[in-house]
Amino acid sequence: MPLDPFVHDTLGQRVILEAGGAAKHLAAEVSRLGADRVMLIAAEAESHLADRVTAGLPVALRWTEVAQHVPVELAERAREAAASAAVDLLVAVGGGSTVGLAKAIALTARVPIVAVPTTYAGSEATAVWGLTEGREKTTGTHPSVLPVTVVYDATLTVSLPVGLSVASGFNALAHCVDSMWAPGSDPINRALAVEGIRVFASGLPKVVADPAGLEGRDECLYGAYLSAVSFASAGSGLHHKICHVLGGAYRLPHAETHAIVLPHVLALNAPAVPDRGRRIAEAFGGGEPLAALERLRAAVAAPRALKDVGFDEAAVGEAAARILPGVPPSNPAPVDRRVLETLLRAAWAGDTPGGAA
The missing domain is CATH 1.20.1090.10 (Dehydroquinate synthase-like - alpha domain)
Structure with a gap:
């Protein structure tokens, strides 16, 4: 039986997987992308993991306020901070909420993202963004929010209960x-x-x-x-x-x-x-x-x-x-x-x- 006709779009993205290799690969990606003012996004609970993989990077701004479903007010505060610090790369170390906040910033700032996931949420490999205002969650897609690189390191997930x-x-x-x-x-x-x-x-x-x-x-x-x-x-x-x-x-x-x-x-x-x-x-x-x-x-x-x-x-x-x-x-x-x-x-x-x- 012939296949039904379809159109499939494949997203362009670099994906790196190596247990224990996050710091090495992240440093290489920051260098490859020519970034010198990094905004590091990592919740307090992941701060120790972020410290492990970002030592020596040109971090101009560290952001720790992260919330599920990305409230609009939070996104606006983070966007203002990113603009004030003139960041040229977002590095998100954490789960879907962390990557989601990076996407909210990239949506308006058009700054690239490198994602270092610590959960299995998967937000790092999609061009989908989501914001919550009041009781309404709005989602959409835009190429600017797709992380340019994903660095997977299983050692960063061992502490996940x-x-x-x-x-x-x-x-x-x-x-x-x-x-x-x-x-x-x-x-x-x-x-x-x-x-x-x-x-x-x-x-x-x-x-x-x-x-x-x-x-x-x-x-x-x-x-x-x-x-x-x-x-x-x-x-x-x-x-x-x-x-x-x-x-x-x-x-x-x-x-x-x-x-x-x-x-x-x-x-x-x-x-x-x-x-x-x-x-x-x-x-x-x-x-x-x-x-x-x-x-x-x-x-x-x-x-x-x-x-x-x-x-x-x-x-x-x-x-x-x-x-x-x-x-x-x-x-x-x-x-x-x-x-x-x-x-x-x-x-x-x-x-x-x-x-x-």
């Missing part, structure tokens, strides 16, 4: 699964997504079993890149539309929310596209798609309930109404407000969708 590692990994898995049927899904990003699922299914149990080991951490960083590249071209599907509302309107923690919502969207969509569901299941190790995901969720004790991360069941109706306008028309399964309310209520309670074991 196991629980956060799992949640972050499931956030990346959600990028992969959503890419299987997002509006821009095509054979290329689906291939990347399937490989990302396979890598996380292998790597996350290793991280849980040996948190200080580098094999699982290396795999998860590789998986994070695959997940982000697939998502970057496939775009936001139903899963991400749901999580953007939950994060922006209700200030729920980003990674945990993605981890909790993932199986519920998979249960809804996979039966409508059985060939893609089969590929997802095979990447997880075989069986039915949801059961395969559930095996991994149980093995690594992934987050299960929105009630555990601060979501109020009384807000289910309001949340569904907020989500509905953003549901992609191309979503494989029909979605209306009732479907969304059922999904959100099950995710709030931590129910296993469809009774999968």
Whole structure:
């Protein structure tokens, strides 16, 4: 059977992966880019990691205020500071919130970014930016926010607690699964997504079993890149539309929310596209798609309930109404407000969708 026609855009970016090599590679990139006034963005919790990899760099401004979902007020303060310091390169050492703030600055300042991830969020490999004002999260894409270089170093993720590692990994898995049927899904990003699922299914149990080991951490960083590249071209599907509302309107923690919502969207969509569901299941190790995901969720004790991360069941109706306008028309399964309310209520309670074991 011939392939359906598609157009696929590949983002240009340098990607470096070497355990223990971040300081060396970061210094080389700063030199290659000709930067002499670096803005270092790293939250206080990552300050020790930032110190390790930026010693000797021409840091003109160090910024430590970082928040999830990048509030507009924070972005404006950071932009003003960057302009006052006349920085010519942004170096972001941290997770998705840190990289997200760098993107918010680059969006207006047109200053390049070098990202040094310490989680598996994947923001470093996309041209997607997000800002939250009040209870509304706005996202968009622009080439100026895509980091020019990503430096992956598994030793920088060893201090990430196991629980956060799992949640972050499931956030990346959600990028992969959503890419299987997002509006821009095509054979290329689906291939990347399937490989990302396979890598996380292998790597996350290793991280849980040996948190200080580098094999699982290396795999998860590789998986994070695959997940982000697939998502970057496939775009936001139903899963991400749901999580953007939950994060922006209700200030729920980003990674945990993605981890909790993932199986519920998979249960809804996979039966409508059985060939893609089969590929997802095979990447997880075989069986039915949801059961395969559930095996991994149980093995690594992934987050299960929105009630555990601060979501109020009384807000289910309001949340569904907020989500509905953003549901992609191309979503494989029909979605209306009732479907969304059922999904959100099950995710709030931590129910296993469809009774999968």
